Structure formats: C-alpha cells, structure tokens
Amino acid sequence: xxxxxxxxxxxxxxxxxRLSLSDDExxxxxxxxxxxLEVIDVMNSEDLSGFAPMDHPLETVNLLRExxxxxxxxxxxxxxxxxxxxxxxxxxxxxLGSS
Amino acid sequence: MSSRTIAGPARGxxxxxGLEVHTELRTATKLFCGCPNAxxxxxxxSICPVCLGLPGSLPVMNAQAVDFAIRVGLALNATIQRxxxxxxxxxxxxxxxxxxxxxxxxxxxxxxxxxxxxxxxIGIERAHLEEDTGKLVHRGGGGRIESAEYxxxxxxxxxxxxxxxxxxxxxxxxxxxxxxxxxxxxILVAVGASDGRMEEGSLRVDANVSVRPVGETQMRTRVEIKxxxxxxxxxxxxxxxxxxxxxxxxxxxxxxxxxxFWDEARxxxxxxxxxxxxxxxxxxxxxxxPPVAPDPLVIEARRSELPEFLSTRRAQLADVLPELSRDxxxxxxxxxxxxxxxxxxxxxxxxxxxxxxxANELVALLDEIGALSPSRFVEVLALExxxxxxxxxxxxxxxxxxxxxxxxxxxxxxLGFTASDADAVKAMVAEVVASCTQxxxxxLAGDEKVAGFLLGQVMRRYGRQISGSDARQALTRLAEEARxxxx
Ligand SMILES: [Zn+2]
Numbered sequence: 001x002x003x004x005x006x007x008x009x010x011x012x013x014x015x016x017x018r019l020s021l022s023d024d025e026x027x028x029x030x031x032x033x034x035x036x037l038e039v040i041d042v043m044n045s046e047d048l049s050g051f052a053p054m055d056h057p058l059e060t061v062n063l064l065r066e067x068x069x070x071x072x073x074x075x076x077x078x079x080x081x082x083x084x085x086x087x088x089x090x091x092x093x094x095x096l097g098s099s
Numbered sequence: 100m101s102s103r104t105i106a107g108p109a110r111g112x113x114x115x116x117g118l119e120v121h122t123e124l125r126t127a128t129k130l131f132c133g134c135p136n137a138x139x140x141x142x143x144x145s146i147c148p149v150c151l152g153l154p155g156s157l158p159v160m161n162a163q164a165v166d167f168a169i170r171v172g173l174a175l176n177a178t179i180q181r182x183x184x185x186x187x188x189x190x191x192x193x194x195x196x197x198x199x200x201x202x203x204x205x206x207x208x209x210x211x212x213x214x215x216x217x218x219x220x221i222g223i224e225r226a227h228l229e230e231d232t233g234k235l236v237h238r239g240g241g242g243r244i245e246s247a248e249y250x251x252x253x254x255x256x257x258x259x260x261x262x263x264x265x266x267x268x269x270x271x272x273x274x275x276x277x278x279x280x281x282x283x284x285x286i287l288v289a290v291g292a293s294d295g296r297m298e299e300g301s302l303r304v305d306a307n308v309s310v311r312p313v314g315e316t317q318m319r320t321r322v323e324i325k326x327x328x329x330x331x332x333x334x335x336x337x338x339x340x341x342x343x344x345x346x347x348x349x350x351x352x353x354x355x356x357x358x359x360f361w362d363e364a365r366x367x368x369x370x371x372x373x374x375x376x377x378x379x380x381x382x383x384x385x386x387x388x389p390p391v392a393p394d395p396l397v398i399e400a401r402r403s404e405l406p407e408f409l410s411t412r413r414a415q416l417a418d419v420l421p422e423l424s425r426d427x428x429x430x431x432x433x434x435x436x437x438x439x440x441x442x443x444x445x446x447x448x449x450x451x452x453x454x455x456x457x458a459n460e461l462v463a464l465l466d467e468i469g470a471l472s473p474s475r476f477v478e479v480l481a482l483e484x485x486x487x488x489x490x491x492x493x494x495x496x497x498x499x500x501x502x503x504x505x506x507x508x509x510x511x512x513x514l515g516f517t518a519s520d521a522d523a524v525k526a527m528v529a530e531v532v533a534s535c536t537q538x539x540x541x542x543l544a545g546d547e548k549v550a551g552f553l554l555g556q557v558m559r560r561y562g563r564q565i566s567g568s569d570a571r572q573a574l575t576r577l578a579e580e581a582r583x584x585x586x
Binding site: 058 | 126127128132133134135141142143144145146147148150151159160161162163164165181183188190191192205235236237238244245247248249250251252253254379381384386388389390391392393394
C-alpha cells in the first residue's frame with residue numbers, strides 16, 4: 001500500500017508539535033494522515049471554479065468587542081496552579097541548551 | 100526638496116534595507132481579552148484565561164485595535180481590506196498558547212507608502228494586526244538567555260495589540276532608516292495609535308539588510324537584525340552589519356541567511372544561537388476569529404478625521420518658502436511650533452520672519468510658554484513687521500508675553516518700548532548712512548561686506564542708545580525701502 005505521506009514527514013510533524021512517537025505510533029499516524037490527505041485529494045478533484053474561496057467557514061464578520069477592561073484572574077491563584085513560580089513570575093527551565 | 104547623498108557601507112557598495120516596525124497600540128485592553136494593556140505594572144497582574152492560553156478560552160477582537168489599524172493604514176496611504184487571522188505555530192515560553200495569532204496572506208493594510216523629509220518615498224508592503232508575547236527575565240549566567248539557569252515569565256504583555264508595519268526593501272542607508280522610523284513614529288503618535296516610546300518598547304524595530312555592488316539590481320542574501328531599541332542602535336547596527344557583509348564578500352566567504360541580534364555594549368551584531376527549526380510555522384486560519392471587513396463608510400469617516408501630518412506642513416511651507424533649509428523647516432513643523440507659524444502665515448506676517456521668530460525665539464520659549472498664545476505671538480510679530488519694534492525688543496517682548504497675560508499693547512507700554520523706538524533707530528541709522536554715500540551705494544548694490552562698516556559707524560555714534568541687532572535690522576529695512584523706491 002502506498003501512503004500519501006512518508007514516515008520522515010510524520011516524524012518531522014511530531015517533532016514540531018513536541019510529540020514523541022513510538023515506531024508503532026508513527027505507522028498508525030502515517031496511515032491516518034494519508035487518509036486525510038486522500039479525502040483532500042477528492043475535494044480538490046471537484047470543479048470549484050464557480051465558487052469564491054472562503055476565508056472562514058462562517059459568514060459572520062466583524063465580531064468585535066468594546067475596548068473595556070474586565071477583571072482577570074487572581075495572580076496568587078494562577079501561580080499556585082503553575083508547575084513552578086518565583087517572585088510572582090512563572091518559572092520555566094532554561095530555554096537554550098540542555099537542562 | 101533637497102537631495103541627499105547616500106552613504107554606502109564601503110566604496111562601490113550599497114545597502115538594501117527593509118524594516119519591520121512593531122508598534123504597541125494604545126488601547127485600554129489587550130487584543131483578544133479585556134485585560135488592561137498597561138506598561139510597568141507588577142508582573143502577572145493583567146492576566147486571564149485568554150492571554151494565558153488556558154484550554155477552552157476564546158479570543159474576541161478589540162474594536163479599538165481595528166480602528167487604530169485603519170487610521171494607520173490611511174495615514175500610510177495603504178489599501179484597507181477585508182482581512183483574516185492565522186495561527187503561527189511555534190514553541191517558546193513567552194507564547195503560552197504555543198501559537199501567535201497574526202495575519203498572514205491577507206493583512207488589514209496592504210500596499211502603502213511613506214514620504215520622508217528628504218523627499219524619498221518608501222513602500223509599505225503591509226501593516227497587520229497581531230498579538231504581543233510575554234516578557235522573559237533570565238536568571239543566572241549574567242541574565243543572558245544562552246547562559247541562564249532558568250527563566251521567569253511575566254504575561255502582562257501577552258496579547259497586547261501590535262501593528263507590524265513592513266516596509267519594502269527601498270531604504271538605501273542607515274541614515275534613511277533612521278529617518279523612516281522617526282517619520283513613521285510621528286505618524287503613529289499623530290493618529291493616536293502609539294505613544295511612540297521606543298525606550299519602553301512601544302516601538303520595536305527589526306531590520307532586514309543586505310549589501311550589493313552599486314549598479315547591481317538583484318537582491319543578495321539578507322540578514323535579519325533584532326533587538327534594535329533606539330534610533331541610535333538602528334543606525335549603528337546597520338553600519339556594522341553593512342561593513343561585515345562587504346568584508347565577507349570581499350574575502351570570498353559564504354553569506355548565510357540568518358537572524359542576528361545587536362549587542363549594544365560590544366557594538367556588534369552576533370548570530371542567534373537558537374536551535375532553529377527552519378521557520379516551519381505551519382500557518383493555518385484561526386477558526387475562532389471571523390474575518391475583519393471594515394465598512395467603507397467607517398473608512399471614509401476615519402479618513403476625514405486624520406490629523407495634519409508633517410508631510411502636509413512641509414508641502415505648505417514649500418509653497419511660501421521654497422528655499423527654506425531643511426533644518427529650519429524641520430524645527431518649525433513640530434506640533435509645538437506649527438500652530439504659531441501657521442497663525443503667523445495666516446495673518447500675512449512676512450514668511451521668512453515668521454519662520455525665524457519660530458525657530459529662534461519661540462523654540463527657546465516652549466518650556467515656559469505660559470500666556471503666549473499663537474494669536475499673541477502674531478500680534479508681536481505684526482508690530483515688528485510694521486517696523487514699530489526692533490528685533491531685540493521683540494525678543495524681550497515675546498518672553499514677557501509668556502510670563503504676563505497683559506494685552507500686548509500694554510506689555511509694550513510696561514516695558515517702555517514706545518512704538519516709535521524702531522522709527523527712532525531707523526532715523527539714527529539713516530542719518531549715519533547719509534554721511535557715507537559711497538559705502539551706502541555699494542551696500543545697496545549688494546555688497547554685504549560693507550554692512551559691517553556702516554553698522555560700525557552707527558554704533559560709534561549711537562551705541563549707547565541702541566543695540567547692534569536693532570541697528571542691523573534698521574539698516575536692512577532702509578535698504579529694502581531704498582531698493583523699492585529705485586525700482
Ligand atoms: Zn487577558
């Protein structure tokens with residue numbers, strides 16, 4: 001069976017999404033992503049030249065709110081729920097290099 | 100308009116520069132939530148589920164941010180269009196959702212341009228809405244990201260509305276880049292979209308720069324420089340980077356397309372040692388935000404509300420004083436000075452005198468302007484125009500008119516300037532020049548060097564009673580009158 005996406009692409013997408021996949025999982029995603037791409041091929045095969053491209057599935061536009069302040073969340077409560085906090089900041093491991 | 104000499108990075112080379120200016124919009128709240136858009140608050144006091152990227156939260160677009168974007172677009176002569184939002188996917192701790200909501204292929208403003216004081220016109224490719232990220236503080240390792248032990252995050256800035264204004268690669272040297280940012284900043288402030296404070300990060304500049312031999316038309320490999328937080332950093336970084344690139348080409352080295360940062364302390368650009376995933380942002384349409392399609396009636400209303408821009412004032416001045424130097428012109432078209440100059444020109448004060456009084460006396464008084472309104476300023480200049488006051492008297496009177504709200508004629512009386520003072524000075528000068536007929540006719544014929552001799556004669560006789568500047572003014576006026584009579 002030929003797939004519409006190869007395993008290297010699946011591994012690349014997983015890496016970009018910070019997912020670590022086992023070999024079995026890569027097989028399984030290769031299969032399901034290929035099926036999604038096949039469905040898209042079917043849609044692309046339709047003649048849609050008479051339709052303007054849509055920029056959103058809904059016809060609504062300009063869903064705007066007034067520029068008014070509303071109360072947010074309590075800092076202590078939020079930081080309490082964070083994995084790590086320090087001096088009223090969220091704390092994260094080093095960003096560059098290995099930790 | 101004066102043309103400017105373009106300064107290349109080295110003989111025979113030229114810069115190709117495009118700038119991305121990120122401006123924080125001066126809204127009350129963030130782009131997609133009602134948290135306050137405030138600077139300098141305690142960390143993490145302006146946060147909610149939306150700007151923390153908590154699951155299930157939904158963004159709703161701020162109407163004021165759209166309104167500011169429209170105003171800026173109009174000011175930049177851009178096309179304002181129906182636009183769409185996309186997700187730009189990447190992982191970085193300052194982006195809690197792991198994607199930034201931005202505009203991708205259909206920005207709200209496209210294809211504008213900005214005219215600079217030099218007369219150069221710089222293309223604006225787009226000006227799009229997007230959200231700002233949080234702020235990182237690195238702990239340990241001297242506070243530098245590459246050596247830090249860990250980092251702290253303040254999400255107050257996360258979701259603050261940004262307008263990213265992208266110029267075409269039309270900028271040809273660092274000085275022009277500075278001029279572009281300064282002009283853009285004045286427009287952003289004039290429409291109320293930004294407070295223009297670069298040092299507080301309200302305006303952040305990234306520069307795309309490449310070099311090429313003069314005469315070559317193709318673009319060469321470009322480098323993006325980040326972290327340009329002042330006009331000074333901008334010009335210094337561009338100059339350094341231009342020289343670095345020329346050196347690489349001349350040494351036959353490979354030019355890499357890369358992102359570099361400006362190190363202000365060491366005055367160099369350095370490569371960012373981030374593990375880059377080759378900009379694979381996987382943009383896709385933001386399903387939670389419908390398109391923004393500005394109503395043409397709203398666009399026209401905003402157009403009619405646009406403030407007067409510096410370019411308009413330059414054009415007005417060019418009509419009355421085409422030969423005005425650029426320095427003088429830029430001094431008098433500021434928001435502080437212009438109302439006075441405009442009032443003077445509207446009252447038919449001699450244009451070169453109005454400009455001189457604005458650029459010299461008025462500018463020095465701006466900090467203590469008090470009771471000196473444009474109409475009082477015009478009243479004083481009219482007295483000078485009519486020959487009733489001398490230049491040095493005008494100087495004193497203008498200062499007094501700031502401090503004392505008395506009517507101008509009463510101030511003149513209070514200072515003991517009789518309206519005939521200027522006439523008296525003129526009479527003294529006339530008397531002296533009448534005894535120097537030869538020098539006087541040379542002066543009338545245009546020999547400016549004789550002025551010193553004539554004034555010396557005047558001051559020798561009347562120096563205790565009158566000032567040199569008043570005598571010079573009287574001399575100029577006498578000459579103008581004599582020339583007018585003889586022609
Ligand atoms: Zn919020």
